[in-house]
Amino acid sequence: MYNLTRHQLPAGLVNSNGEFFVCDDDQPHLLRSGSVVDFDQFDPKLILLLEIKMLSETKRHAYYSLMVAGAGRMAEVRQFTYCMYGGFDNKPDIINGELGEPEYWRCPKRGNCDFEGKACAGFKLKSGDHLTRRELQYIQLTANGLLDKTIADQLGISPKTVPSFSKQVREKCGLQRKADIASWAKDNHLA
Structure with missing residues (x-):
């Protein structure tokens, strides 16, 4: 057996914490308990957590509606997950069943997105700035x-x-x- 205590394993690889990420298919996925789950297969409780978090981001919520142009609530939640949690940063986005804070990530659409800085998470420093x-x-x-x-x-x-x-x-x-x-x-x- 290998001792991996000196290595940082990705969140969700060996536990029930979860890490959202976006890959080449441009869709949100979740690494949890060692498995990758596509957005369309997310648990309804997780969708509800994401929706509640999205609605709490009142300034940004209107942009998700505009981004998906009336495609419905699931499309808004998908876009929210993409914009706010899309980076694979080895920091769990879900800890003990609770959704963590949105994260800044190096979105491939940066510089070309009409909603940049409006719908996505900013980079928050430890100072709060x-x-x-x-x-x-x-x-x-x-x-x-x-x-x-x-x-x-x-x-x-x-x-x-x-x-x-x-x-x-x-x-x-x-x-x-x-x-x-x-x-x-x-x-x-x-x-």
């Missing part, structure tokens, strides 16, 4: 090793603005140096 879409873009560009001039071009800002932007992001994230951004981004599944 949220990173803006621009701050997330800056973090990803910095984590990819781009120079300030290239970052400025990508963000459409002056190269002279990048250092102050960097300082603002580092203060929000509790980082000392620009070099810390890349490792922080990897630790937080942003790069």
Whole structure:
């Protein structure tokens, strides 16, 4: 028998906790008790938990209706699950039968979605602050090793603005140096 205590196993692989994720078929799935469950096979109690959570997100709920253009409540719950829990981040989305908080994830539609920042979860810091879409873009560009001039071009800002932007992001994230951004981004599944 193998001792796996030093490895982080995905949530839901060996227990009843669950991890939602989206893969190439662009549909939400759930890893739970070692099995992958497609959205259409979700337990009705889970659908109800998701629906209650969706309705509690009153500011965002209207966007799910618009996104699925009248396709019905199940389509709204599917879209909610996609937008709010779609990333496979090894942190359980379901713990002891309770639905966890929505999560920021690197959605493949980012940058091309009309509902970006409206229907999806923002990246919440331990301090309670949220990173803006621009701050997330800056973090990803910095984590990819781009120079300030290239970052400025990508963000459409002056190269002279990048250092102050960097300082603002580092203060929000509790980082000392620009070099810390890349490792922080990897630790937080942003790069």
